[in-house]
Amino acid sequence: MALARRLIPCLDVRAGRVVKGVQFVGIRDAGDPVACAEGYDRDGADELIFLDITATHEARAIFLDVVARTADAVFVPLTVGGGLRTRADVDLVLRAGADKVSINSSAVKTPGLIDEIAGAYGRQALVVAIDARRRDPDDPARGWTVFTHGGRVDTGLDLARWVDEVTQRGAGELLITSMDRDGTGLGYDLDLVRAVSGAVEVPVIASGGVGTLAHLAEGVRPLSKGGGGADAALAATIFHDRRFTLAQARAHLRAEGIAVREGVEADP
Amino acid sequence: MSIVVVDLGMGNLRSVTRALTVALGEMPEAPALIESSDPAVVAAATVAVVPGQGGFGDCARALGRGGGAMRQALYERLDADRPYLGICLGLQCLFGASEESPGAEGIGYFGGAVRRFTSGLRDAEGAPLKIPHMGWNDVRPEGPIAALVGEASYYFVHSYFVEPDPAARASLSAATTEHGVTFVSALARGAMLGVQFHPEKSQRAGLSLLRRYFKKVLR
Numbered sequence: 434m435a436l437a438r439r440l441i442p443c444l445d446v447r448a449g450r451v452v453k454g455v456q457f458v459g460i461r462d463a464g465d466p467v468a469c470a471e472g473y474d475r476d477g478a479d480e481l482i483f484l485d486i487t488a489t490h491e492a493r494a495i496f497l498d499v500v501a502r503t504a505d506a507v508f509v510p511l512t513v514g515g516g517l518r519t520r521a522d523v524d525l526v527l528r529a530g531a532d533k534v535s536i537n538s539s540a541v542k543t544p545g546l547i548d549e550i551a552g553a554y555g556r557q558a559l560v561v562a563i564d565a566r567r568r569d570p571d572d573p574a575r576g577w578t579v580f581t582h583g584g585r586v587d588t589g590l591d592l593a594r595w596v597d598e599v600t601q602r603g604a605g606e607l608l609i610t611s612m613d614r615d616g617t618g619l620g621y622d623l624d625l626v627r628a629v630s631g632a633v634e635v636p637v638i639a640s641g642g643v644g645t646l647a648h649l650a651e652g653v654r655p656l657s658k659g660g661g662g663a664d665a666a667l668a669a670t671i672f673h674d675r676r677f678t679l680a681q682a683r684a685h686l687r688a689e690g691i692a693v694r695e696g697v698e699a700d701p
Numbered sequence: 702m703s704i705v706v707v708d709l710g711m712g713n714l715r716s717v718t719r720a721l722t723v724a725l726g727e728m729p730e731a732p733a734l735i736e737s738s739d740p741a742v743v744a745a746a747t748v749a750v751v752p753g754q755g756g757f758g759d760c761a762r763a764l765g766r767g768g769g770a771m772r773q774a775l776y777e778r779l780d781a782d783r784p785y786l787g788i789c790l791g792l793q794c795l796f797g798a799s800e801e802s803p804g805a806e807g808i809g810y811f812g813g814a815v816r817r818f819t820s821g822l823r824d825a826e827g828a829p830l831k832i833p834h835m836g837w838n839d840v841r842p843e844g845p846i847a848a849l850v851g852e853a854s855y856y857f858v859h860s861y862f863v864e865p866d867p868a869a870r871a872s873l874s875a876a877t878t879e880h881g882v883t884f885v886s887a888l889a890r891g892a893m894l895g896v897q898f899h900p901e902k903s904q905r906a907g908l909s910l911l912r913r914y915f916k917k918v919l920r
Binding site: 435436437438439470475477479504505508509511527530532554555556557558605606611631632634636655656657662664665694695696697 | 713721813833836853860
């Protein structure tokens with residue numbers, strides 16, 4: 434048996450509540466993050482990700498409390514991202530009980546932050562999140578550029594170059610989101626997932642666009658079998674809406690011949 | 702009876718302590734649970750839990766502080782077959798040296814080495830083998846360790862693994878896991894259990910393992 438492909442629900446948190454942005458605009462409330470996390474833990478999520486989309490200082494304290502209560506309640510790895518600008522921000526989140534942090538815009542602004550976090554906490558604790566958009570929607574051969582600030586700012590950075598730089602600096606894992614597909618339900622940008630997973634040694638989490646169980650399978654199916662070759666599949670809406678459960682997702686992947694975590698449904 | 706989570710100053714003990722609390726909570730007479738970096742406290746506790754994040758070099762430095770008092774406390778514990786539960790680096794530091802930090806000195810109780818997964822390997826399907834080895838993987842126990850570890854999926858996150866030498870291997874019961882190579886993912890002998898994976902992050906399977914271990918050593 435091989436290393437299982439991971440299924441990771443992602444919860445966007447604002448002011449202590451879960452939200453899910455559609456194309457990062459038009460946000461709607463979807464509940465209490467601790468309760469959601471416990472539910473996903475029970476359902477057999479392989480990991481959980483919280484993204485804090487809070488802007489204010491006050492709400493940051495509420496968020497840290499959410500992280501702490503979640504870390505006490507769930508026994509799977511918890512990654513926390515959103516608005517982490519300094520090593521001190523990272524330290525607070527890890528102390529609250531997160532296992533990994535995810536940085537995005539701040540890594541582009543201050544690439545040295547990657548070296549600093551990896552040096553202080555180990556690269557396994559650092560996920561670098563990259564939001565990418567195709568230069569030409571119809572031609573993946575023209576490549577992707579890196580966006581920041583929730584997809585609002587085009588940095589002009591070439592994706593392949595940025596992937597290379599962050600992995601050399603100490604990213605332990607990459608979270609790759611297609612800005613073309615995010616919120617559409619049309620499936621991952623498989624060309625994007627392939628371009629990254631085939632290029633790096635660190636694990637890759639595919640994100641952006643999942644609408645069906647088949648999309649999850651495509652993302653993590655091995656490169657040699659025409660899949661995206663990602664190590665983990667992130668999804669939000671399809672799980673939050675209860676359109677599919679994690680058990681259904683796992684069963685679908687297993688039926689497709691993809692290694693998933695076994696024994697989740699078994700009694701302790 | 703007391704359980705000490707050994708604080709080697711390498712990060713957050715919260716998740717380990719929390720998982721132990723939950724696992725112990727179901728025992729009829731739950732022992733006291735403390736975190737400490739004091740070698741005397743560690744020596745006095747019934748069970749020492751040695752968690753591990755960070756690097757082998759940091760771990761070695763912590764073991765060597767104060768004239769190597771912590772290293773000695775843990776060595777003597779192992780030598781007396783008193784309960785030791787090592788997690789990740791807590792398993793790796795049972796050995797003397799690691800490729801991660803040449804020259805850094807572990808507890809060195811068992812002969813062998815700590816090696817890095819080789820870059821450029823491919824899995825059975827020809828896909829690039831990812832390092833760190835991160836995620837859920839199967840553990841295959843052989844012999845007495847099966848009663849503790851069970852055949853289950855556990856959560857791993859590491860780039861280095863232990864390789865006991867033949868003499869050490871003969872004295873230990875081992876579980877193995879596949880990731881490009883077949884590596885030792887857990888070792889047991891007497892009251893000692895060392896696991897490369899993270900029971901505190903392995904959901905029900907991990908909590909069950911902790912319960913089985915404490916049932917065994919706290920009898």
